[in-house]
Amino acid sequence: MYPTSSLKQKNILFLHILLPILVTQLGMYAMNFFDTVMSGKAGADDLAGVAIGSSLWVPIFTGINGILLAISPIVAQLIGGEKKEKIPSTVRQGIYLAIALALTIVIAGWFLLDPILRLMSLEANVSTISKYYLITLITGIIPLFIYNALRCFIDALGQTRVTMVITLLSLPVNILFNYIFIFGKLGAPALGGIGAGIASSLTYWFTCIVALLIVWRVRPFSTYYIFGAIEKPSLSAWWEQLKVGVPIGFAIFFEVSIFAAVTLMMSTYSTYTIAAHQAAINFASFLYMLPLSISMALTIAVGFEVGAGRWKDAKQYSGLGISVAIVLSLISGLAIYLFNDPVAQLYSSNEEVIQMTKHFLYFAIFFQLSDAFGAPIQGALRGYKDVNITLVMAFISYWLIGLPSGYLFAQYTFLGPAGYWVGLITGLAVGAITLLLRLITVQRNASYSKELSA
Template identity: 65%
Template structure:
């Protein structure tokens, strides 16, 4: 990261940070896609088992992983404020915290996986595959969370191309081990869908070791000497990270889990409706990688400028990010409008499912517009370390407004299943409006605070 003196230079730097993050997110999305695709080739039970296991794992992972994202604004502000000597301590404490959270997940899973799966109405074969998939995945939880901290450190310095390269290196490895373990090639046991869990765990160890090597040996990361000094566990440092991270984690959890809740409510409709909904949601999730990546990039640049007390520059980056997201969302919206049926055709050849999925995708256009405002603003607010109000806004927008409206429209109007999508759009739109007002308040408050500090 470095200071820029014009909007054009800011846009150039922002895009340079953004595009590797986007490719990284698409790469991570592709891993999940190949897990599902290759498990489906092994059999229907394997596909269902991996789908169930993944649906249990993803909300937990995204929520707890969100806690560790606190490292990005902390390091970005320290770097921007010229306090680089404090960075190693924060990163090491983040690693300690990641291991602690990983152990909690593994122990909890040991006691809870069986009761949860048994409470679900699943065939015995599907239940066993889902359990074995999660058991395999558990061997990679610790390296995955350590990698998250290292990635946050790397990204906070603006070197997002590094994590992009690591992800692109790991993708073929993940696909290769999926092939070997799911189908039992080269003398390895045929594990079916469960093999996808073990393949992911191996991949997580790989990306952790690569990241450790990069941080320890490659400049500019090696200049911070992250591992040179032994630091004891500091509960006060954990408290600082959790103070920022817990609201981030819960805000992400509320957003991810609302879609899972809608899918559960959709179960009252026909199989065709559920299949169409899942196809449309999957593609909407793919497109969401755009505003999500912009959000992550904004956390880096806004955090850097806020740490340097250049509040006007931080505000400029915020609006650049929102502007880029809106332009991309309009392009995506036009694509969804004109090509909704061909897109739906990627998921199914059943004409009834295809037509319904294409209809759902029209509603996804409005998703993109709301996400183009809400997601970047969340990233900018994290750069300012303003996360508590964002958590409340997420809870109210999605669960107090969006889901109840969706339920009412789906069950008491002619909209039927589309009512849930209208509810989600309403919640997202409310979140976008309230978050934008919060951003304006924080920017004004930060400028006044900086002026007062200069006056003294």
């Protein structure tokens, strides 16, 4: 990161940060994409099992991992404020916190997984696949969380191309492991959807080891000597990260878990409906990596400018990021409309699943437009470290508006299971509008404070 004096320079720097993040996010989600697609080729039960397992796992992972995202704005503001000497300890404590969070999830899963699955009206085979998909996947949770802590540090330095390279290396590794364990190649048993969990776990270990080696040996990361000293875990340091990270994590959890809740509520429908919904949501979520990447880039850029007290520059980056996201979302919506048939055929060869997937994809056009507007605003607000109000807004818009309205549409209108998608669109739209109002307020207050100090 470096200061800029014109919009042209900001465009160049923002794209320099954004493009590697985008490739990284697309690559990371491609792992889930290939898990779903390759499991679907193994059978509808495997696709439904991975769908249910993912619906339980993804909200927990993204929510808890959201806590670690605090490292990015904290480090970015330290760099902008020229306080680099504080960065090594911040990252070390972030790694300790990542391990503690991972162990918490493992312990909770040990006690809660079976009771949760028993509460769901799943076919026996689907329930078994879901259970063991999660058990095998969770064996890689500690390296996954350590990697994400290191990634936040790497990205905050503006070196987003490094995490891009790591992801591009790990993607073929994940596909290879999927091929081996889902379909039973090279002497391995054919495990179907369960094999996707093994493949994901092994890939998490791979990415963590590569990231550790890079931070230890490659400049400029090695100059911070992250592993050059041993310090005890500090609860006070954890608290500083948690104050920023917990609201981020819960806001992300409220947003992502509404998708999981919809999938779980659809468990009352047929296996084909669950499979079609998962296929459509999987592809739409893949496209969501566009605004999510812009959001992450904005956190870094805005955080850097805020740390240096350049409020006008922070505001310009916010407008730039939101504009880019909206344009890309319109292109994505057109792509879904034009290519929904070949997209649906990627996930299944069953004609009923294909037709339902195409139907759900039309609704996906509208909610990804709302996502494209709201996600960059969240990223900008994180750059300001303004996270508490965002948490409240996320809960209200998604859980008090989106999910209840989806249930009503699904149960009491002709829409049926598609009614849940209408609820998602409603919740995301309300969230985007309220977040925009909050960003305008934060920027106005920042400008007013600058005038007073002058």
